[in-house]
Amino acid sequence: YTGYPSAASVDPMWSYFTAIAGQDGEVDAEELQRCLTQSGIHGTYKPFSLETCRIMIAMLDRDMTGKMGFNEFKELWAALNGWKQNFMMYDQDRSGTVEPLELGQAITSMGYRLSAQAINGIIKRYCKDGKTYFDDYVACCVKLRAVTDAFRRRDSLQQGYVNFAYDDFIQCTMSI
Amino acid sequence: YTGYPSAASVDPMWSYFTAIAGQDGEVDAEELQRCLTQSGIHGTYKPFSLETCRIMIAMLDRDMTGKMGFNEFKELWAALNGWKQNFMMYDQDRSGTVEPLELGQAITSMGYRLSAQAINGIIKRYCKDGKTYFDDYVACCVKLRAVTDAFRRRDSLQQGYVNFAYDDFIQCTMSI
Ligand SMILES: [Ca+2]
Ligand SMILES: [Ca+2]
Ligand SMILES: [Ca+2]
Numbered sequence: 001y002t003g004y005p006s007a008a009s010v011d012p013m014w015s016y017f018t019a020i021a022g023q024d025g026e027v028d029a030e031e032l033q034r035c036l037t038q039s040g041i042h043g044t045y046k047p048f049s050l051e052t053c054r055i056m057i058a059m060l061d062r063d064m065t066g067k068m069g070f071n072e073f074k075e076l077w078a079a080l081n082g083w084k085q086n087f088m089m090y091d092q093d094r095s096g097t098v099e100p101l102e103l104g105q106a107i108t109s110m111g112y113r114l115s116a117q118a119i120n121g122i123i124k125r126y127c128k129d130g131k132t133y134f135d136d137y138v139a140c141c142v143k144l145r146a147v148t149d150a151f152r153r154r155d156s157l158q159q160g161y162v163n164f165a166y167d168d169f170i171q172c173t174m175s176i
Numbered sequence: 177y178t179g180y181p182s183a184a185s186v187d188p189m190w191s192y193f194t195a196i197a198g199q200d201g202e203v204d205a206e207e208l209q210r211c212l213t214q215s216g217i218h219g220t221y222k223p224f225s226l227e228t229c230r231i232m233i234a235m236l237d238r239d240m241t242g243k244m245g246f247n248e249f250k251e252l253w254a255a256l257n258g259w260k261q262n263f264m265m266y267d268q269d270r271s272g273t274v275e276p277l278e279l280g281q282a283i284t285s286m287g288y289r290l291s292a293q294a295i296n297g298i299i300k301r302y303c304k305d306g307k308t309y310f311d312d313y314v315a316c317c318v319k320l321r322a323v324t325d326a327f328r329r330r331d332s333l334q335q336g337y338v339n340f341a342y343d344d345f346i347q348c349t350m351s352i
Contacts, residue, residue: 029304051227054301058301061300064296064300066300066303114343114346115343115347117343117347118343118346118347118350120240121240121347121350121351122346122350122351124237124240124242124351125230125350125351125352127242128205140350143349143350144346144350147345147346147349147350148342148346151340151342151345155342160341160342161339161340161341161342162339162340162342162345163337163338163339163340164327164337164338164339164340165336165337166324166327166331166336166337166338167290167291167293167294169323169327169338170290170294170298170320170323170324170327171291171293171294171297172349173319173323173348173349173352174294174297174298174301174316174319174320174323175297175298175300175301176301176349
């Protein structure tokens, strides 16, 4: 007995994460979906779809096991809370959707400086019937962060340009 | 009366395409899903998911309307038939799935020359429970073709390298 609090007592997420993760201590997309649904982080919105959970894992799976450990899960958790706050700022009537222009504003408010053409492309991809749902918005945030990170890692001089070899480009784009 | 056969009599796809497309003569993702399901192109496999239909439109939507016209639909149709033939070569027992290694072989057999690392990334992204389903395989083929086309259009000297500006990289990666 060391006197230190155990992981379980300091972190309420730990107990249900390990219960779902099982022996390997990592969650795959279906286990992640259960974790997130049980955590209730979606609030009054629909729980995350399996596709969005797959994208989340693809973004955070640094060691390429196709699964997510507890530390990565906590990192995702923090990001999700930020994205949710941001979404709720625009979804004032709590309909679970934001307007196309609001999606553009939400992205800009996160600090991304993108051309109108890039914003329009994103809007087109993540709107259904002229609206963006919370689940798709989160998938969009996850992907935007992942591709920006991938770009930034290669842009060592921070000049806004990267010379991609075809194989590397495929690795960047196909895993997300 | 010109004596030429009308579009409807030469092309059996035309009549149900226009019936579903409606006045604008184009289909969105949900209409495309209905078109493809009615056409029966999936054969004994499950009809395409809405997500895969969205990816198909994102790939072929050159004028960025978020929809697909009849000519694009026919182009997609031809590609789908090729991909299906290729899938069935590996899915000998018609289980609707192929093994991870077979997915890699299928990609290589289409002429893509990719590193083992790139192939592994693709396998990880498009496998569920250690198998690749027909729907995910097609989504993979659509995306691989789209990102390769996007790369090739910018690689005017065909050297296998492209210098991407951040905004252009985001446009390439976020629309698919
Ligand atoms: Ca596990
Ligand atoms: Ca709303
Ligand atoms: Ca239409």
